[in-house]
């Protein structure tokens with residue numbers, strides 16, 4: 001079994017694994033399960049700082065993104081796609097799939113969205129039903145100020161859909177301060193539960209927009225209206241994955257029990273990046289570094305696969321390459337959730353050092369020692 005220092009899924013703690021093996025009830029028929037589900041949703045709302053309705057959907061993180069687009073989009077709707085990364089851009093495909101017209105506000109992928117530039121764009125064109133954006137775009141690790149963006153959109157009565165699948169729990173976020181209409185989170189990133197669940201916060205304005213549609217939502221699994229009033233009706237749209245939710249509950253309790261979880265992530269991320277830079281490694285981003293992932297350039301003369309396979313096969317550590325236009329160009333270290341621990345980073349950076357040395361790539365200092373100086 002490799003140590004998975006990847007940007008999700010990440011390592012899962014023992015108490016979460018044990019919780020998943022508990023005896024499970026019939027979630028459609030047992031009133032206690034409705035109370036339990038609601039309790040977990042309430043705890044998630046507390047972490048999201050959301051006074052809106054929160055639901056857990058039975059499907060991996062992508063389900064939340066698709067559900068938001070499926071539930072809001074009607075044929076011909078203009079939707080603003082705020083794009084400074086691969087997941088940011090990808091929202092446009094969901095919008096098209098459901099008949100909407102994606103309009104892109106595209107900016108440089110090495111930096112966060114410039115909120116003032118977006119303001120100027122909106123002064124010229126603001127006829128959008130909703131806008132999509134990503135909190136932390138994992139293929140590059142860029143972090144966006146989604147609360148400021150969402151509040152700006154509110155000035156133009158544009159609903160906001162925010163993907164924080166890989167941001168939340170390692171980065172602070174507040175639904176209420178940002179007036180975020182739909183927030184999508186996932187189980188397998190900084191929360192450190194296995195993949196399989198999506199958590200969404202949905203505002204009254206977003207539900208009103210769905211209820212005021214002229215046409216029905218196209219789809220069942222991705223229809224957020226199906227969840228409305230589940231508690232009063234004591235009915236879910238489909239059988240809930242009870243064991244997954246048991247595990248999620250334990251992971252949520254771990255987060256709630258840890259004061260300073262964001263600081264832990266920040267400390268690890270900062271020391272990691274400084275140490276890599278000292279060693280002469282070039283990072284992809286210019287600004288907007290997140291607490292959860294570091295993306296670095298593959299050095300000249302070797303392939304990403306050579307590095308990734310070597311560190312995995314020789315030292316038992318799994319890192320990740322990146323996607324699409326970054327494929328072959330970047331390597332990513334996921335230091336979020338259970339991965340954001342000093343010992344794990346030491347082990348990872350030591351293996352990283354040895355891998356570079358084994359492959360004949362020169363480094364300017366000992367990365368693990370530099371990490372410990374900065375930590």
Ligand SMILES: *Cc1c(COP(=O)(O)O)cnc(C)c1O
Pocket residue numbers: 008060061062087134136137138163164165166186189
């Ligand atoms: C991981 C992730 C998702 C979920 O997608 P998968 O790659 O299928 O796990 C969605 N958005 C972001 C930003 C993610 O990092």
